[in-house]
Amino acid sequence: MSLPSAPPLSTTPTLLTPGPVPLHPEVQAALALDMIHHRTPEFDAILARVLRQLSRVFETQQPVMALSSTGSGGMEALLVNTLSPGDLVLSVDSGKFGERWAEMAKNFGARVETLKVDWGHAVKVGEVAGFLKQNPETKAVLCQACETSTGTLHPIRELGELIHHTEALFLVDGITAVGALPLPMDQWHIDGLVGGSQKAFMLPTGMSFVSLSKKAWQAQKRARMPRFYFDLQKELAANQKGETYFSSNVTLIRALDISLRWILDQCGLQEHLLSIERRAVFTRRYAHEMGLQIFTQAPSNSLTAIRVPEGIDGQALRLRLEEKYRVTVMGGQDQLKGKVLRIGHMGYLPWHNLQKFFDALPQAISELSPQWRSPRDLDSLRLEMQGFTHHA
Amino acid sequence: MSLPSAPPLSTTPTLLTPGPVPLHPEVQAALALDMIHHRTPEFDAILARVLRQLSRVFETQQPVMALSSTGSGGMEALLVNTLSPGDLVLSVDSGKFGERWAEMAKNFGARVETLKVDWGHAVKVGEVAGFLKQNPETKAVLCQACETSTGTLHPIRELGELIHHTEALFLVDGITAVGALPLPMDQWHIDGLVGGSQKAFMLPTGMSFVSLSKKAWQAQKRARMPRFYFDLQKELAANQKGETYFSSNVTLIRALDISLRWILDQCGLQEHLLSIERRAVFTRRYAHEMGLQIFTQAPSNSLTAIRVPEGIDGQALRLRLEEKYRVTVMGGQDQLKGKVLRIGHMGYLPWHNLQKFFDALPQAISELSPQWRSPRDLDSLRLEMQGFTHHA
Numbered sequence: 001m002s003l004p005s006a007p008p009l010s011t012t013p014t015l016l017t018p019g020p021v022p023l024h025p026e027v028q029a030a031l032a033l034d035m036i037h038h039r040t041p042e043f044d045a046i047l048a049r050v051l052r053q054l055s056r057v058f059e060t061q062q063p064v065m066a067l068s069s070t071g072s073g074g075m076e077a078l079l080v081n082t083l084s085p086g087d088l089v090l091s092v093d094s095g096k097f098g099e100r101w102a103e104m105a106k107n108f109g110a111r112v113e114t115l116k117v118d119w120g121h122a123v124k125v126g127e128v129a130g131f132l133k134q135n136p137e138t139k140a141v142l143c144q145a146c147e148t149s150t151g152t153l154h155p156i157r158e159l160g161e162l163i164h165h166t167e168a169l170f171l172v173d174g175i176t177a178v179g180a181l182p183l184p185m186d187q188w189h190i191d192g193l194v195g196g197s198q199k200a201f202m203l204p205t206g207m208s209f210v211s212l213s214k215k216a217w218q219a220q221k222r223a224r225m226p227r228f229y230f231d232l233q234k235e236l237a238a239n240q241k242g243e244t245y246f247s248s249n250v251t252l253i254r255a256l257d258i259s260l261r262w263i264l265d266q267c268g269l270q271e272h273l274l275s276i277e278r279r280a281v282f283t284r285r286y287a288h289e290m291g292l293q294i295f296t297q298a299p300s301n302s303l304t305a306i307r308v309p310e311g312i313d314g315q316a317l318r319l320r321l322e323e324k325y326r327v328t329v330m331g332g333q334d335q336l337k338g339k340v341l342r343i344g345h346m347g348y349l350p351w352h353n354l355q356k357f358f359d360a361l362p363q364a365i366s367e368l369s370p371q372w373r374s375p376r377d378l379d380s381l382r383l384e385m386q387g388f389t390h391h392a
Numbered sequence: 393m394s395l396p397s398a399p400p401l402s403t404t405p406t407l408l409t410p411g412p413v414p415l416h417p418e419v420q421a422a423l424a425l426d427m428i429h430h431r432t433p434e435f436d437a438i439l440a441r442v443l444r445q446l447s448r449v450f451e452t453q454q455p456v457m458a459l460s461s462t463g464s465g466g467m468e469a470l471l472v473n474t475l476s477p478g479d480l481v482l483s484v485d486s487g488k489f490g491e492r493w494a495e496m497a498k499n500f501g502a503r504v505e506t507l508k509v510d511w512g513h514a515v516k517v518g519e520v521a522g523f524l525k526q527n528p529e530t531k532a533v534l535c536q537a538c539e540t541s542t543g544t545l546h547p548i549r550e551l552g553e554l555i556h557h558t559e560a561l562f563l564v565d566g567i568t569a570v571g572a573l574p575l576p577m578d579q580w581h582i583d584g585l586v587g588g589s590q591k592a593f594m595l596p597t598g599m600s601f602v603s604l605s606k607k608a609w610q611a612q613k614r615a616r617m618p619r620f621y622f623d624l625q626k627e628l629a630a631n632q633k634g635e636t637y638f639s640s641n642v643t644l645i646r647a648l649d650i651s652l653r654w655i656l657d658q659c660g661l662q663e664h665l666l667s668i669e670r671r672a673v674f675t676r677r678y679a680h681e682m683g684l685q686i687f688t689q690a691p692s693n694s695l696t697a698i699r700v701p702e703g704i705d706g707q708a709l710r711l712r713l714e715e716k717y718r719v720t721v722m723g724g725q726d727q728l729k730g731k732v733l734r735i736g737h738m739g740y741l742p743w744h745n746l747q748k749f750f751d752a753l754p755q756a757i758s759e760l761s762p763q764w765r766s767p768r769d770l771d772s773l774r775l776e777m778q779g780f781t782h783h784a
Contacts, residue, residue: 012426020427020642031643032424034404035412035596037720068598069621070460070638076621104620196639204427204643206460206598226618228496229461229468246462247588250412251423251596328429 013326014353018148018176018303020198020205021347024262027202030255038248046257047248051239053260054209057201057269058193059184064211065235066256068249071175071196074208075101076108077230078171078192079140082216084224085109087139090131090168092123095149096333097173101142108225110139119150119335120305122298125158132166139219140169140191145177149333151305151342152296153181160189169216175199178209179263180276180302180346191216197252200276200302200346202259207252262348277301279345279354282385286358291375295340305332305340312369314338320368325360351388358382405718406745410540410568410695412590412597413739416654419594422647430640438649439640443631445652446601449593449661450585451576456603457627458648460641463567463588466600467493468500469622470563470584471532474608476616477501479531482523482560484515487541488725489565493534500617502531511542511727512697514690517550524558531611532561532583537569541725543697543734544688545573552581561608567591570601571655572668572694572738583608589644592668592694592738594651599644654740669693671737671746674777678750683767687732697724697732704761706730712760717752743780750774 015022023031036043054064067074079101083089089110091102094117105112115131117123123143132138141163145156156172163170171192177183178193179200185193190213197207212220212232220233229246238245263272280301284294287306295305308314315338318331330342343357359382365372407414415423428435446456459466471493475481481502483494486509497504507523509515515535524530533555537548548564555562563584569575570585571592577585582605589599604612604624612625621638630637655664672693676686679698687697700706707730710723722734735749751774757764 012428013432015427015429017429019639020429023427028424028426032420034420035407035415035590036404037407037409037412037722038597039722040405040714040720068460068462069465070641072638073461073465073621107620107623108618198639204641205430205639206641206644226500228499229465229622231499246464247411247590247597249462249596249598252598322432328432330429330431 013322013328014356015328015347016343016353016357017328017330018199018342018344019196019346021202021344022349022353023204024202024259024348027255027258030258031204031251033254036250038244038250043248043250044242046254047244048242050253050257050260053264056264057179057260058195058211060186060211062211062213063236063239064209065232065239066244066249066253067208067210067230067235068206068246069208070205071194071208072100073230074194074196074210075173076104077208077210077232078194079105079110080108080223080225080227080230081212081232082169082171082192082219082223083108083110083139084222086111088113088135088137090115090128090138090141092117092141092143092154094121094123094144094152094154095119095147097144097148101173105142120152120296122152122154125155125162128159129162132163132168136167138166138168140171142171143173145172145174145183146181146300146302148176148303149336150296151300151303153298153300156183156190157188164189169219176300176302176346179272181273181300185211185213197256201256202262202347203252203255207249207256276345279349280304282354283343283345286378286381289374289376289378289381290362295336302346303342303344305342307340308338309365309369309372312365314340317341317364317368320364321360325356325364327357327360329357351385355382355385358385405714405720406748407720407739408735408745408749409720409722410591410734410736411588411738413594413736414741414745415596416594416651416740419647419650422650423596423643425646428642430636430642435640435642436634438646439636440634442645442649442652445656448656449571449652450587450603452578452603454577454603454605455628455631456601457624457631458636458641458645459600459602459622459627460598460638461600462597463586463600464492465622466586466588466602467565468496469600469602469624470586471497471502472500472615472617472619472622473604473624474561474563474584474611474615475500475502475531476614478503480505480527480529482507482520482530482533484509484533484535484546486513486515486536486544486546487511487539489536489540493565497534512544512688514544514546517547517554520551521554524555524560528559530558530560532563534563535565537564537566537575538573538692538694540568540695541728542688543692543695545690545692548575548582549580556581561611568692568694568738571664573665573692577603577605589648593648594654594739595644595647599641599648668737671741672696674746675735675737678770678773681766681768681770681773682754687728694738695734695736697734699732700730701757701761701764704757706732709733709756709760712756713752717748717756719749719752721749743777747774747777750777
């Protein structure tokens with residue numbers, strides 16, 4: 001007779017990355033459904049519902065469009081539909097994704113001024129204000145809501161208040177933010193917003209969701225950056241006829257229908273955001289109890305970047321978590337390589353997934369650095385975690 | 393006790409469109425797998441294998457890249473990576489997708505000359521030769537291998553022989569052709585080739601596969617059309633490090649791993665093409681026996697466009713097939729609206745799916761036009777069809 005024991009290590013690691021994220025079982029079932037054509041009454045109904053519900057997550061009166069691309073494609077769509085070559089653009093660069101957006105705008109001919117922000121710091125609204133005052137011809141300000149490479153949250157609401165009163169558009173990369181933390185597009189005066197399927201929308205990678213404000217649609221009429229695949233006017237016109245301009249991403253849109261019901265109807269958007277916040281707050285507390293530091297000064301709720309203790313190679317730590325403990329978290333990129341672990345808080349995350357990581361982390365660190373001890377006892381936090389409901 | 397009877401009408405219609413196509417059950421199972429991160433040893437192995445195997449389907453020594461976009465995104469990638477604004481481009485326009493590619497090239501600043509071909513006719517190689525002789529500065533010739541709006545096959549081999557000896561690049565939209573009919577990229581001197589996931593690759597919509605010849609990679613060094621999301625140099629560099637440049641489309645790439653095994657190892661590429669050919673040949677024979685005409689002079693094996701008999705509204709016929717007989721086929725677009733039915737031959741198509749359509753078609757026509765009778769008896773063909781093996 002076998003002894004009662006802990007569940008065996010699963011073949012598939014527990015996924016705790018800032019995208020892709022674990023899928024709801026009903027989403028997984030939807031992904032496996034028989035294929036149907038996108039020009040059928042059945043799909044028409046799904047597409048119409050999904051597009052309506054996306055506007056609720058974006059908290060906008062404007063239409064949201066669903067594109068077959070990763071989030072970066074959606075970032076490109078925001079630029080090429082609102083700008084012309086030669087336009088002056090201010091790009092906030094506080095990490096890898098800020099760098100990418102600035103490079104993208106340059107490639108399409110924008111005159112890009114970069115506002116460099118130290119990794120792990122939020123942009124100062126006053127600096128953006130100063131730039132816009134000195135450069136009233138600025139056509140757009142680009143900023144991440146959350147810079148995924150560092151887990152930093154930028155002051156989007158305050159930036160929206162500022163930029164709203166200028167001629168510039170406020171384009172926001174919300175890929176690890178829309179649906180994960182408060183980001184009401186209309187109320188915060190965001191002119192272009194992009195989200196990604198494999199983040200808070202709890203789907204596989206492969207779609208981006210984008211929306212433009214009225215101000216941005218006005219700019220679109222004059223925008224001369226070349227576009228075809230990412231032409232939002234064509235996409236919107238197709239959506240208004242109940243179609244997508246290109247072949248519809250039937251499988252992901254059917255799955256999105258399920259995940260949006262989960263987010264909006266089962267949980268409710270506010271409760272969904274709160275559950276992500278609870279994971280983030282708990283993760284920061286746990287790291288603190290372990291004597292570890294959060295990398296950023298302005299932590300986002302969608303992911304937490306934890307500094308790896310001095311003397312430990314973060315890549316080795318990540319590999320050990322992956323291979324021995326079967327927990328996938330992300331490491332750092334570029335200047336943060338080997339220096340942080342990034343833990344995602346989005347997705348379908350039952351509490352025992354988090355628990356698995358919190359159990360593994362001190363063990364894995366001890367194994368790599370035998371003299372390391374957690375400065376405080378972690379049992380009470382672990383006990384608290386066990387009281388969490390299913391959808392932590 | 394219930395009577396033995398025909399299987400009940402399924403809720404999900406039988407899919408016989410030229411993309412999306414029915415999925416192999418193992419592909420469906422792969423789509424529902426637990427999510428994993430794309431920076432894991434497990435995914436690395438899958439991506440490396442899939443990229444190698446794609447080159448076998450393209451029949452090229454060159455790398456094939458897998459992009460998160462529909463086929464149209466791949467068409468854009470071929471243009472923007474090889475051309476500069478102002479470049480003279482000859483675009484073969486024999487249907488809706490030819491039109492689209494020309495418009496795309498114009499949007500990115502190419503000087504596009506259109507070679508109009510009547511819908512349902514193959515382009516004449518001599519006309520392309522004449523144009524290239526008169527316009528030796530031509531930088532590229534764009535052509536569909538199969539024009540999906542009409543089911544027409546173009547003489548790609550002969551065009552390749554011709555264009556190969558000029559300075560121009562030969563860019564081929566193989567979205568309903570790669571993996572469905574013979575189109576050996578290297579042997580036929582194709583410089584840029586694009587395929588789509590929801591066609592012969594038997595996956596959901598959402599990825600395009602593209603490859604460039606050596607000649608095209610040379611051109612890429614000088615190409616100045618702006619690009620970022622579709623920058624193939626970045627993608628190739630990432631692939632060479634075992635990664636994708638943007639977040640990997642984990643779900644579709646895992647499913648592609650399964651479908652490529654099916655195509656290359658279970659069937660073998662030649663047998664896979666033959667099975668599609670058999671469906672096409674049989675469909676043409678069946679239509680002929682019914683007294684119906686094939687729309688095009690140069691039918692492709694990937695789909696068949698059948699003319700709807702005089703006096704019958706093709707849209708009503710399509711709707712009846714969909715709603716009463718639960719068989720999804722496509723209608724015509726633009727000038728062919730209501731005039732043709734388009735039947736796809738790609739995908740995981742057990743013979744009884746085809747049989748369902750062939751049984752329904754004469755019945756549905758009779759219902760819409762009670763005086764209509766098939767000029768010949770269809771029983772012998774139906775009997776023949778029953779002898780087909782599983783993967784017709």
